[in-house]
Amino acid sequence: xxxxxxxxxxxxxxxxxxxxxxxxxxxxxxGEVYGFLGPNGAGKTTTLRMVLGLVRPTSGRATVLxxxxxxxxxxxxxxxxxxxxxxxxxxxxxxxxRVMARYRGADDRAVDAVLDRVDLGARxxxxxxxxxxxxxxxxxxxxxxxGDPDLLVLDEPTNGLDPAGMADMRALLVDVAAGxxxxxxSSHLLTEVQEVxxxxxxxxxxxxxxEGTVAELRGATAVLLRxxxxxxxxxxxxxxxxxxxxxxxxxxxxxxxxxxxxxxxDPDVIPQLTRELVAEGVDVLEVTTVERSLEEVFLAMTGxxxxxxxxxxx
Amino acid sequence: xxxxxxGVRAELLRLRRWPAVWVLIGVWFxxxxxxxxxxxxxxxxxxxxxxxxxxxxxxxxxxxLMPGAVPVAAVQGTPLFGGAILMxxxxxxxxxxxxxxxxxxxxxxxxxxxxxxxxxxxxxxxTVVGLVLATxxxxxxxxxxxxVVEHQPVAFPxxxxxxxxxxxxxxVLGMWAAAGVLIGVLTRSPAIAxxxxxxxxxxxxNLLRGVSSLISGLAVVTDHLPxxxxxxxxxxxxxxxxxxxxxxxxxxxxGTAIGFLLGYLVLFATVGLALMRRRDLQ
Numbered sequence: 001x002x003x004x005x006x007x008x009x010x011x012x013x014x015x016x017x018x019x020x021x022x023x024x025x026x027x028x029x030x031g032e033v034y035g036f037l038g039p040n041g042a043g044k045t046t047t048l049r050m051v052l053g054l055v056r057p058t059s060g061r062a063t064v065l066x067x068x069x070x071x072x073x074x075x076x077x078x079x080x081x082x083x084x085x086x087x088x089x090x091x092x093x094x095x096x097x098r099v100m101a102r103y104r105g106a107d108d109r110a111v112d113a114v115l116d117r118v119d120l121g122a123r124x125x126x127x128x129x130x131x132x133x134x135x136x137x138x139x140x141x142x143x144x145x146x147g148d149p150d151l152l153v154l155d156e157p158t159n160g161l162d163p164a165g166m167a168d169m170r171a172l173l174v175d176v177a178a179g180x181x182x183x184x185x186s187s188h189l190l191t192e193v194q195e196v197x198x199x200x201x202x203x204x205x206x207x208x209x210x211e212g213t214v215a216e217l218r219g220a221t222a223v224l225l226r227x228x229x230x231x232x233x234x235x236x237x238x239x240x241x242x243x244x245x246x247x248x249x250x251x252x253x254x255x256x257x258x259x260x261x262x263x264x265x266d267p268d269v270i271p272q273l274t275r276e277l278v279a280e281g282v283d284v285l286e287v288t289t290v291e292r293s294l295e296e297v298f299l300a301m302t303g304x305x306x307x308x309x310x311x312x313x314x
Numbered sequence: 315x316x317x318x319x320x321g322v323r324a325e326l327l328r329l330r331r332w333p334a335v336w337v338l339i340g341v342w343f344x345x346x347x348x349x350x351x352x353x354x355x356x357x358x359x360x361x362x363x364x365x366x367x368x369x370x371x372x373x374x375x376x377x378x379l380m381p382g383a384v385p386v387a388a389v390q391g392t393p394l395f396g397g398a399i400l401m402x403x404x405x406x407x408x409x410x411x412x413x414x415x416x417x418x419x420x421x422x423x424x425x426x427x428x429x430x431x432x433x434x435x436x437x438x439x440x441t442v443v444g445l446v447l448a449t450x451x452x453x454x455x456x457x458x459x460x461x462v463v464e465h466q467p468v469a470f471p472x473x474x475x476x477x478x479x480x481x482x483x484x485x486v487l488g489m490w491a492a493a494g495v496l497i498g499v500l501t502r503s504p505a506i507a508x509x510x511x512x513x514x515x516x517x518x519x520n521l522l523r524g525v526s527s528l529i530s531g532l533a534v535v536t537d538h539l540p541x542x543x544x545x546x547x548x549x550x551x552x553x554x555x556x557x558x559x560x561x562x563x564x565x566x567x568x569g570t571a572i573g574f575l576l577g578y579l580v581l582f583a584t585v586g587l588a589l590m591r592r593r594d595l596q
Binding site (some may be wrong): 004049052054055056070071072075078079080082083084085087088089090091098099100102103104105140143144146147195279313 | 316317320321323326328331332333334355414415416417418419420421422423424425426427429430592594595596
């Protein structure tokens with residue numbers, strides 16, 4: 001049994017003269033939650049559609065659970081919610097799932113189980129067209145969970161949800177991830193990926209920029225130093241940690257955007273750094289260890305900011 | 315085969331709970347009852363005012379309302395409004411899935427594209443066959459009641475006549491349903507599919523038939539269009555004497571009409587299937 005659940009090799013999709021996906025090679029391993037991160041329009045959904053066999057690649061190839069995408073053998077072991085839920089508006093949520101269960105060869109007990117799992121058991125008999133967006137998305141996740149698939153592909157499951165709906169969906173994702181299924185979660189929201197995912201692939205303008213664990217992408221911790229006067233603090237920090245290890249950054253807005261120093265060094269350097277600063281008469285306002293956020297990583301790689309959800313804290 | 319059966323079960327569940335399907339079936343029954351029985355019986359009872367009543371002797375009018383006339387009477391409406399209704403059904407059944415995103419959901423559930431599409435075709439075929447059977451049952455019931463009311467002998471048609479009528483109705487309606495399916499796949503939009511399909515079936519074919527007398531060679535084409543073939547097969551059953559029904563033709567011989575209708579049915583379904591298998595699903 002292979003440990004690679006999804007692998008793509010030079011996967012590309014061209015629409016007219018626009019290259020939507022450009023030679024994407026990614027690997028998803030068994031049991032991990034893989035975050036597929038990128039701004040809107042980066043090519044996430046098109047890539048996932050190719051992995052699911054809904055869209056034919058222009059070039060390159062993909063295998064899903066060792067099978068070509070879209071073949072019955074592959075699809076039978078994959079559950080997916082791609083670019084919003086698609087259901088019959090005139091049927092109840094439960095009947096929609098019963099239809100899908102028949103296609104999958106699952107029974108009605110499986111339908112009730114997944115309805116409960118996404119917390120829609122009480123509203124299962126309501127018409128789908130009367131569902132809120134959050135409920136529709138949850139029903140989409142329920143359909144993806146039918147038949148207990150080995151791989152779950154969830155494309156922007158929190159898209160368009162209000163903060164409460166987002167929190168519900170994220171709790172559901174954590175629950176699903178804890179179940180041990182392999183999950184591919186695409187998102188343009190960093191916090192979402194950061195909280196849930198083991199590994200991340202970053203895509204922008206159709207190209208996969210990097211792939212690695214969240215920790216690898218964020219890199220080592222650094223030391224943030226706010227001190228006055230800054231030029232003398234800079235000289236001392238460079239002497240202690242090396243010339244290349246120090247950069248001047250703009251401080252947080254709530255502090256008036258005052259400039260500060262980021263020292264790329266192990267936190268062990270803090271006592272010595274502080275001693276020397278104080279000894280030379282520099283006023284130390286703040287010394288703290290910081291980790292790069294994925295957003296900073298993303299900005300550094302693409303120059304494009306990605307969205308943060310409403311009310312999120314970095 | 316298991317996949318196809320699963321698809322049939324799934325489609326049966328979702329189509330039988332779709333109000334649009336029942337509205338279309340209801341419209342068909344209403345039109346059938348109105349044009350075959352209500353108007354003609356009213357004309358028979360009142361005996362004047364209607365062109366049909368003026369043109370047709372009363373005894374003949376009554377004979378057309380009796381159970382023996384059902385195999386011909388029940389399928390008179392299939393080439394025109396029956397075909398239009400079934401084309402709408404085919405176009406809605408397949409076309410809506412693109413807008414709602416349900417094809418996407420279905421195809422991520424397990425069946426291959428061909429199997430999923432095949433399930434839809436099988437259920438539409440069952441619907442057509444069942445609909446024609448139900449129409450025959452309804453018409454036989456109504457005709458029997460009229461026979462009793464009018465003190466006429468209740469003489470049922472032979473099984474062979476019924477089977478011939480049922481086969482004719484099923485083939486004509488099946489061909490139009492398949493046409494609807496193909497336009498649904500082509501346009502990926504139920505509204506455009508229904509609109510275009512109706513314009514073709516109700517307007518374009520008739521216009522072409524009109525123009526064909528002006529342009530030599532065009533008649534060969536118009537004589538073999540889907541609507542002509544459908545009308546000719548129903549015409550080959552023999553019209554109820556004295557009536558002229560819109561859409562019913564006598565252009566092609568029965569055997570030729572069957573050949574063309576089967577050909578169109580298979581062509582529409584196959585092209586639809588091929589497109590469904592190849593196309594990207596957005």
